[in-house]
Amino acid sequence: MTNTSENTLFAAISSRIRDPQAPFIRTPDGKVITYGDMLKRSAQYANALISLGLEPGDRVASQVEKSVDALFVYLGCLRAGGVFLPLNTGYTEKEVAYFVGDAEPRVVVCTPEREASVRDIAKGCGIEHVETLDDGAGSLVEKANAASEDFTDIARAPDDLAGILYTSGTTGRSKGAMITHLNLLSNAEALAETWRFTDADVLYHALPIFHTHGLFVATNTILLTGGSMLFHPKFDLDAALAALPNATTMMGVPTFYTRLLGSDKFTKDLVTHMRLFVSGSAPLSATTHREFEERTGHAILERYGMTETNMITSNPYDGARRAGTVGFPLPGVSVRIADPETGELKETGDIGVIEVKGPNVFKGYWRMPEKTASEFRADGFFITGDLGLIDEQGYVRIVGRDKDLIITGGFNVYPAEVEGCIDEITGVAECAVIGVPHPDFGEGVTAVVVKTPAGNDLSAKDIQSRLTGELAKFKVPKEVYFVDTLPRNKMGKIQKKELRERYSDTFKSK
Ligand code: AMP
Numbered sequence: 352m353t354n355t356s357e358n359t360l361f362a363a364i365s366s367r368i369r370d371p372q373a374p375f376i377r378t379p380d381g382k383v384i385t386y387g388d389m390l391k392r393s394a395q396y397a398n399a400l401i402s403l404g405l406e407p408g409d410r411v412a413s414q415v416e417k418s419v420d421a422l423f424v425y426l427g428c429l430r431a432g433g434v435f436l437p438l439n440t441g442y443t444e445k446e447v448a449y450f451v452g453d454a455e456p457r458v459v460v461c462t463p464e465r466e467a468s469v470r471d472i473a474k475g476c477g478i479e480h481v482e483t484l485d486d487g488a489g490s491l492v493e494k495a496n497a498a499s500e501d502f503t504d505i506a507r508a509p510d511d512l513a514g515i516l517y518t519s520g521t522t523g524r525s526k527g528a529m530i531t532h533l534n535l536l537s538n539a540e541a542l543a544e545t546w547r548f549t550d551a552d553v554l555y556h557a558l559p560i561f562h563t564h565g566l567f568v569a570t571n572t573i574l575l576t577g578g579s580m581l582f583h584p585k586f587d588l589d590a591a592l593a594a595l596p597n598a599t600t601m602m603g604v605p606t607f608y609t610r611l612l613g614s615d616k617f618t619k620d621l622v623t624h625m626r627l628f629v630s631g632s633a634p635l636s637a638t639t640h641r642e643f644e645e646r647t648g649h650a651i652l653e654r655y656g657m658t659e660t661n662m663i664t665s666n667p668y669d670g671a672r673r674a675g676t677v678g679f680p681l682p683g684v685s686v687r688i689a690d691p692e693t694g695e696l697k698e699t700g701d702i703g704v705i706e707v708k709g710p711n712v713f714k715g716y717w718r719m720p721e722k723t724a725s726e727f728r729a730d731g732f733f734i735t736g737d738l739g740l741i742d743e744q745g746y747v748r749i750v751g752r753d754k755d756l757i758i759t760g761g762f763n764v765y766p767a768e769v770e771g772c773i774d775e776i777t778g779v780a781e782c783a784v785i786g787v788p789h790p791d792f793g794e795g796v797t798a799v800v801v802k803t804p805a806g807n808d809l810s811a812k813d814i815q816s817r818l819t820g821e822l823a824k825f826k827v828p829k830e831v832y833f834v835d836t837l838p839r840n841k842m843g844k845i846q847k848k849e850l851r852e853r854y855s856d857t858f859k860s861k
Contacts, residue, residue: 358504359532360513361430364574365390365504373550374579376419377597379590384419386577389426392495394502396427399494403458403480407432407505410456410515414438414447414465415484417560417584420492424460424484425566427495432505433457434512436527437561441841446525448472450517454527454717460484460491509533515717516563516658527717528659530567537710538661539571541681545665546627546652548600550577555598557586557607562842563658564632569602592616600627604843605635608651609781612642619647629654631662632842634749634767636781638774640674653677655749660733661711664747675771676746684709687732688741691753694728697740702750702765705739706732738765755847757786759794762825766847769828772821773798773814778806783837783845784828789858797857798828799850801837809833830857 371387378384384392400411411428413436415421428435436454438447444465451459451472458480461469470481482491507513513535515527542548554573558565573580581594586607592614595601608630611617622628628643631654644650655677656662663686666678680686688703689696697703712733715723726734738756739749750765757764766784773782780801786794802809811831818827832854838846 356506358430358432358507359509359511360507360536360571361426361504363536364571367575367577369550369577373577375574376422376580376582378419378582379584379594382419389423391500392423393426393430394500395495395498396423396491397431397502397504398427398498399491400427400431400433400458402494402498403482405431405433405457407507408434408512409458410434410436410454411458411460412436412438412451412454412456413460413484414440414442414469414561415460415462416440417565418484419582420484420495422560422570422582423495424491425560425570429507429513430502430504432507432511435514437514437516437566439561439841440559444468444472448475449525450527451478452476454515458482463487463490507532509536510714512714514567518658526719526722529714529717530661531714533710534661534713535567535571536575537683538567538681539575541683541711542568542572542662542665543576545668545681546572546600546629547668548572548576548578551599552576552578553597553599554578554580555583555591555594555601556580557583557591558602558604559585559841562632563656563661564602564604564842568631568656568662586610588614592621595622595625599625600629601625602629602631604632605630605639606633606839606843608635608639608643612639612646617646622647622649625649627652627668631656633844635674636774637674637771655737655747657735657737659713660707660735661713663705663707663711663735666746673746675767676742676748678747679745680707680747681709681711684711685732686741686747688739689728689732689734691734691738700740700742702738702740702763704753705735705737705747705749707735708732752847755785757784757794757796759786759789759796759825760792762823764796764826769796769798769818769822769826772818773800773828776809776814776817778802778809779814780806781837783847783850785847785850785854787851787854787857789829795829795858796826797854798831799837799854800831800833801835802833830854 368386375389376384513532514530517525560566628651650672654665664677666672685708691704736753750767769784780803782800789795838849
């Protein structure tokens with residue numbers, strides 16, 4: 352670990368560079384950015400940010416499309432002692448206004464298309480610097496181009512902030528999770544060790560970089576081990592098929608894997624040479640896990656984490672990667688299961704809320720001390736809000752979000768269990784199970800199902816009767832809807848809140 356007179360995270364990154372000529376990034380158009388280039392370019396961005404008056408602890412908000420320069424803004428910000436605040440490119444003007452007003456960044460980086468509206472927002476909050484990330488005159492890119500390639504990193508202690516990531520805010524106001532240097536360094540080290548990353552690795556990277564998965568999990572792990580990334584602007588099936596022969600590893604959300612499996616061109620030959628496929632950010636269905644292994648011989652390694660905690664658990668590198676589980680706690684991370692209300696600890700195999708403690712766990716929500724206090728237990732464990740259990744072998748299994756739990760006629764129904772059974776039915780591509788208001792039962796279990804082409808004739812009755820033998824009666828969906836697609840956010844998470852709203856009248860007249 353570094354001492355407090357260094358920049359905790361970047362000192363670790365730079366001290367491990369063995370060969371400045373080694374590639375760090377390759378882009379689909381054939382550009383190669385070496386580790387030496389990374390040092391120079393991030394220094395230029397650090398200098399450019401300092402020239403805008405950035406002081407240690409100041410925030411740099413960035414809402415731009417994924418690009419190599421966008422990544423260097425992150426690294427430049429780290430080196431300059433700033434706090435990086437990436438914003439989902441899908442956020443609306445109103446949402447951006449909230450984040451900017453709440454975080455009060457020194458600098459806001461945006462696209463030229465958004466510049467005018469962001470300037471208005473910034474002006475309203477007394478923020479002077481709005482910078483675009485394009486080639487135009489006066490842009491941040493131009494400022495970086497003109498800046499020195501040397502930079503002495505600003506000291507940042509392990510407990511200082513490296514980033515603020517706003518949670519997706521499915522309930523209430525979106526909260527800024529304050530992530531420290533130590534959170535990021537310890538987690539990247541744990542992942543590098545658990546997943547055996549080395550400088551020989553080439554990671555296929557098609558994740559967005561406004562989210563913990565693509566920004567921290569993928570990028571920091573590569574940076575700390577000296578590997579390289581095939582850095583794609585987004586997941587595109589043909590581009591992925593072309594890139595995978597040159598990769599050794601891939602990190603993706605479940606939809607990347609289902610989309611690969613949907614193509615006949617995705618064959619065993621294409622990926623036999625690869626050593627690791629990692630999935631996370633949303634549940635990977637057992638069907639996808641099985642089909643992937645049948646097709647390629649590789650068992651996808653599923654891991655679990657969240658913005659506030661970085662990564663928490665992972666299936667093992669050696670040993671069984673069990674479908675439907677998220678594996679064991681990472682080195683240095685403690686996980687336990689507790690009663691959501693009382694906090695009393697649960698026995699092995701019993702369902703409760705997942706709680707976590709370790710150097711990976713964030714410092715709290717930005718300017719929300721009460722909210723922060725209410726989400727930690729007195730002994731320092733963070734209450735994730737995910738419901739799950741730890742089985743006899745120590746594998747953690749997630750059964751749903753606390754707020755997605757369905758209570759029907761006084762009985763608890765865990766959506767993941769019902770979804771798993773529906774997914775097994777031939778003709779079902781995927782599904783989501785939700786609870787909607789019901790006059791007698793409080794909530795009625797409702798399934799929303801996407802069929803495969805072969806499942807065209809499948810009816811609601813077929814699904815209900817298939818489940819009747821498998822699940823207790825109260826768990827069998829009282830209503831089944833068929834849809835073409837499920838609403839998902841950019842990280843592949845099914846938007847259950849949207850489904851609950853859409854089908855809220857289902858049992859009204861019943
Ligand atoms: P985010 O903060 O956007 O990364 O979302 C974190 C949430 O995603 C967690 O609290 C879980 O509910 C969910 N999640 C992440 N990884 C998994 C996984 N492997 N299986 C199921 N849910 C997951």
